[in-house]
Amino acid sequence: MTSTSENKANSSQGEAGEVERWASLIGGGALVLMGLRQGSLRGVLTALAGGGLLYQGATKQSTIQQAQEAMGINKPIKVEKTVTINKPADELYRFWHNFENLPTFMKHLKFVKVYNEKRSHWIANAPLGNNVEWDADILEDRENEFISWASVEGADVDNSGFVRFQKAPGDRGTEVKVVLEYNLPGGALAAAVAKIFGEEPEQQIGDDLRRFKMLMEAGEIATTEGQPTGRR
């Protein structure tokens, strides 16, 4: 479904009506996924939040990205992962919506402070005991369904993301999809930051989501850290 819509969106701007129809049918999450194949996540999320012309939003590139491309700096890291959790969407949404809960299952996050309904402050672990920090704003928030956010101007690491909660078929709970994007700064910091987000960012977000699932379903995160071993 996503690729079909994408083709339509690509074909001409006149098809925007079609895109909007899809959007109202299947929700912003799907539209964002479609947009991801074309431009930056931030652009899509911003357009979505602004409720403006969706097709333009989907293809509009962020200024940061344009600047980076001009300077020949790395492309953004974009990861997405879905997990099914045996809990109703509202419960999962509520837990996630308080960003201060995120470090309990997102390993690279050290601390998140929520200032108000819109803005929060994030601190992530960097190698050698360093931190990277940024402020983020919630861009769109649909109760029990969808939350998107993006770092504000001046972040150490420009990043954005969204989470979508969708009822799974049958009694299987809720399908939770997360998409994240990081625009890595250049130079020495880039290498350091790349390490924070793991050699394999897909695996890291997968592990994070699995810990979220464990916490929500089992009430604790399975671990073997601190157990005895005869290793030398």
Next chain:
Amino acid sequence: MKAVCWQSANEVRVETVPDPKILNPRDAIIKITSTAICGSDLHIYGGYIPTVQQGDIIGHEFMGEVVEVGRGLDNLKVGDRVVVPSTIGCGRCNYCQSDMWSLCDNSNPKGWMQEKLYGNITSAIYGYSHLLGGYAGAQAEYIRVPFADVGVVKVPSEIPDDKLLFISDAIPTGYMGAELCDIQPGDTVAVWGCGAVGQFAMISAYMMGAEKVIAIDRFPERLAMAKKYAKAEVINYEEVNTGEALKEMTGGRGPDACIDAVGLEAHGVGLEDFYDQTKQKLRLETDRPHVLREMMVACRKGGTLSIMGVYGGFVDKIPLGAAFNKGLTFRMGQMHGQKYMHLLLQLILEDKLDPSFVVTHELPLEEAPHGYHIFQQKKDNCVKVVLKP
């Protein structure tokens, strides 16, 4: 505490390691009173299970006494005597709640490795490689049991360990092996492998209505055990051709169901066995599927194969044409201990099942290396070693 630590292929050592601690709210610490060496521990011992690391505490069949409980547990207390199933299940995911405990979504903290290899994550197993969770095993004085509120069965104090210990692993594995065969009254069930799991599979098959059970092995003492305790007819595959013998014993039809209680280290005869041994040694094939091949050819048309012996990775030269054209059903998997433990305890309490006959050796924990050696080499008529910490 003392614990059996894997060193390298065919070498384990008893070492002094730190005591386990409560790490999560639903944890309990158990002082182990009896722990067995399982046939599938031999796959680890032999170095055939990937991601086992030097120093890992191994073992997954055990029982003991609760000595510490996490703050999230309210149905267990210090002093409770418990048997613990070898597979770890959270009790709250879709799979656990569907009684498919060995497919638990939440017990394996190293699931990403499995996701790459198997496409999905399965439950963890105590002391059974990092692929299966990397939890410290049970051949030790103490063990940490996660999700202990759903992961143990309390047992009465007056019954001896030998009668209860195998609720942990061997009996539910054998029982599930028979259950997967969907046995109809009058069926003939053939069981490859006469270790503890095979013995309990045979006994379970009779309980479920099988009319005839045929046991296949190469060690006379195991076949004798199958004859005496499990009332099986026996085939020694080193003396006769298994396929021909099975046909003869089933009026030319073949067994209605076949149970593999051997797994990836199966021994065969002749060229095909040489092929598998060589490929496995060269790491071109992780598992030796001899029993699988034999079952596929021997089984009657429309019959069922139940695979309880452990397979880890890849197998070669599978006669899929036989299986397809004969319309066989394949069923398999690690056993769902928590599904069966209460029922099995009841059978033992009612004296309908006394599993203690499989124990041939009882050794102090310190003698685990000797126990592994005689079990692997089938010396001294060894069928089952129980270690006493």
